[in-house]
């Protein structure tokens with residue numbers, strides 16, 4: 372269903388062949404192909420337009436090397452552009468503080484609770500003392516789920532099953548961490564829609580009162596065009612520090628990564644690649660760019676040329 | 677509301693007295709559809725159809741074009757067996773009617789099952805649930821809580837047990853107790869994981885040992901905010917389990933679930949239900965026109 376970009380551009384190359392430079396005329400249809408490929412990879416429609424306009428600027432007037440076809444050269448330019456758009460400074464999470472508080476946010480089912488367990492596991496392996504706090508007081512068995520994960524990774528979970536006030540639970544959890552010498556607190560929260568004002572107010576309240584050192588926005592990498600709306604609203608309300616991209620063990624192109632980066636300009640800090648507690652990784656912009664474009668070795672081919 | 681005014685006022689200017697559709701209108705339409713996750717291929721198809729209709733019907737006012745647009749989009753849904761169902765109903769000749777619920781991780785399977793049991797219970801049907809997600813942390817607890825909330829029994833063997841044998845027991849209990857409906861929950865799984873997909877086929881076979889024509893329905897749950905990957909989900913789950921119905925969740929958000937149009941265009945799977953919230957009442961039977969309308973009216 373998804374022709375890879377290189378295949379699509381191969382078609383367009385025919386019209387480019389024999390031209391020494393990339394010009395306005397020979398690039399137009401190719402740019403359109405690139406835009407379509409991005410949209411098919413779930414890059415937001417408007418973002419794809421902006422990105423391809425930028426690519427066109429960069430491509431125009433570039434000399435086409437003898438060894439490389441114009442299509443391949445364009446692919447390389449696109450790859451470079453996407454990589455730099457999603458990259459920038461590779462920011463780590465901030466875990467200074469006593470305790471450092473990490474607030475987890477995102478839509479329903481995006482993978483927050485699972486990621487919370489994974490992050491705890493990772494930090495624990497780095498020798499840190501971590502406490503998990505269960506602030507999802509809505510979803511059936513959300514607390515049990517976090518407890519099971521905590522047990523799996525050997526990290527304590529603070530919960531108050533009878534308390535219906537997420538902020539109170541979080542504050543009590545942090546107090547507990549101080550008492551027991553835990554240096555990092557990770558607060559799991561309920562999934563919520565950006566349009567749910569009451570729920571957005573709840574997490575905004577958590578952010579204001581807890582003053583977390585790190586607020587993360589967890590997003591499903593299979594998300595489509597709506598990723599921009601959600602990311603924008605969450606960022607407006609929370610001014611989050613970074614993004615976590617989940618379920619990348621599937622075959623989604625993950626264009627949402629580019630869309631989100633384009634609308635909120637916050638770094639993607641982690642990726643989730645499975646249900647197991649060690650399926651967590653740092654984000655690599657170049658790999659993500661290749662994934663979005665569906666390219667196998669086009670880039671390395673071009674590098675060699 | 678804003679989009680609606682924009683789109684339809686532009687439409688008005690662009691079609692007045694013309695027998696072809698203005699390029700601006702088509703661009704605008706393309707944007708509406710693509711931003712609803714309809715996908716390029718299906719969007720192009722819809723635009724072609726609209727153009728063809730306009731050429732045939734010659735003169736067109738704005739209101740006629742409005743109608744054509746909606747009809748052509750809804751048409752793609754109809755061609756693929758999506759009949760608007762009036763209410764939560766079960767066929768009378770299958771008792772118990774068995775539904776196997778499948779889908780990737782976190783789309784809303786368990787919640788949809790909770791909501792479905794509420795609806796059918798309200799209608800006076802006797803419902804039994806099978807907790808065959810024995811894998812995800814606290815999955816059994818979650819469906820048990822739903823069972824309590826709605827007031828329907830849940831068959832479970834605890835965590836890390838064989839899902840197929842849970843399914844078997846749930847169906848058996850359904851037969852023994854003359855239930856009307858048995859719904860089997862399964863663990864979320866990405867369609868790329870071959871072992872997990874094979875496990876679904878196994879669950880199906882085990883159910884068939886007991887009731888040869890069951891499961892009568894294999895429901896694929898899709899998250900309404902999923903992009904083009906939903907196509908592949910439909911394709912791969914169909915390969916593994918012969919999906920017979922779709923439920924689209926989380927349509928209470930800003931995502932529009934347009935992938936369904938494309939999926940309908942390529943697979944013969946009717947959309948039956950939409951999820952519009954986390955509460956037990958927040959499930960609706962699917963209505964084509966209302967769904968299509970939402971592309972133009974919401975956000």
Ligand SMILES: Nc1nc2c(ncn2[C@@H]2O[C@H](COP(=O)(O)OP(=O)(O)OP(=O)(O)O)[C@@H](O)[C@H]2O)c(=O)[nH]1
Nearest residue numbers: 479480481482483484485562618643644645781782
């Ligand atoms: N394959 C895969 N599954 C994942 C990944 N991350 C989470 N999941 C699964 O996705 C589903 C939802 O994950 P949760 O962690 O419960 O998501 P959540 O955001 O906490 O959900 P709510 O609390 O209901 O909003 C579960 O089945 C997880 O096992 C991942 O990276 N890959």
Ligand SMILES: Nc1nc2c(ncn2[C@@H]2O[C@H](COP(=O)(O)OP(=O)(O)OP(=O)(O)O)[C@@H](O)[C@H]2O)c(=O)[nH]1
Nearest residue numbers: 479480781782783784785786787864926951952953
């Ligand atoms: N807003 C909204 N949330 C929903 C809807 N349906 C499900 N959810 C939420 O989405 C999250 C995931 O739902 P589940 O029912 O656990 O999803 P699942 O497919 O069973 O997940 P796994 O079993 O982990 O694969 C939960 O937080 C649900 O409350 C819906 O229609 N609207």
Ligand SMILES: [Mg+2]
Nearest residue numbers: 483484507513
């Ligand atoms: Mg959770």
Ligand SMILES: [Mg+2]
Nearest residue numbers: 785786809815
């Ligand atoms: Mg479930």
